[in-house]
Amino acid sequence: MKLFIINLFNSAVYVCFIGLVAGFLFAMLPKHTFKRFKLLFKIRKFEQDGMFYNKYLKINLWKDKLPQFSELTRFGFKKASLNNISNEYLEIFKAETMRAELTHLFLIILSPFYVFVKPDILQWTTFIGCALGNIPFIMIQRYNRARIIKLQSRLNNAKHC
Numbered sequence: 001m002k003l004f005i006i007n008l009f010n011s012a013v014y015v016c017f018i019g020l021v022a023g024f025l026f027a028m029l030p031k032h033t034f035k036r037f038k039l040l041f042k043i044r045k046f047e048q049d050g051m052f053y054n055k056y057l058k059i060n061l062w063k064d065k066l067p068q069f070s071e072l073t074r075f076g077f078k079k080a081s082l083n084n085i086s087n088e089y090l091e092i093f094k095a096e097t098m099r100a101e102l103t104h105l106f107l108i109i110l111s112p113f114y115v116f117v118k119p120d121i122l123q124w125t126t127f128i129g130c131a132l133g134n135i136p137f138i139m140i141q142r143y144n145r146a147r148i149i150k151l152q153s154r155l156n157n158a159k160h161c
Contacts, residue, residue, distance in 0.1 A: 004122065011114070011126040019107055026103040031091075034098040040105075041098050043146045050146030053139055063140045085155065094148045101141040104134040 034041060046052055053059040083089060111130040114123045 007122050008125060011122060012129075015114075015126060015130050018110070019103075022103050022106055022110075026099050026106070029099060029102075031095045034095060034102075037098070037102065041101065041145070043142070043149060047142060047146055049150045050143045053143040057139065059139060059143050062136075063143070066136060066140065085151065087152065087155065090148050090152050090155075094145055094152075097141040097145040097148070101138050101145075104137045104141070108134045108138075 043049070048055075108131050111127050111134075114126045114130065117123065
């Protein structure tokens with residue numbers, strides 16, 4: 001059992017390292033890259049402008065308790081709060097949510113390879129943990145992006161009045 005715990009810890013460190021490397025690589029992607037994934041990033045009707053996540057998953061109670069890449073590395077865009085509501089800033093914020101969502105989706109897609117390398121209980125645990133562990137981060141990005149889009153819409157409508 002002790003060996004399993006040590007190996008599980010080593011696997012967790014390895015997965016976190018892969019996540020940080022992926023975070024750095026995806027942070028370097030130019031904004032125009034996300035246009036290719038327009039359908040992926042589209043806010044769905046069931047998401048109700050992000051309110052689905054709050055109403056059914058109580059995202060406001062736990063989203064700020066999860067670590068952020070920019071806080072862990074002092075690298076990247078700080079998404080803890082809105083610094084201003086200019087359209088340029090909101091576009092940057094929205095792009096950062098896409099970048100983070102794509103990073104976590106990549107980590108989920110990568111996770112089955114842990115099992116292919118060595119199909120034992122430890123790797124299955126790593127696979128399941130990695131796959132499920134990235135879902136809350138994706139939900140946070142989608143929640144924030146839906147709210148940004150709604151705010152941009154309100155601001156644009158106010159300008160036209």
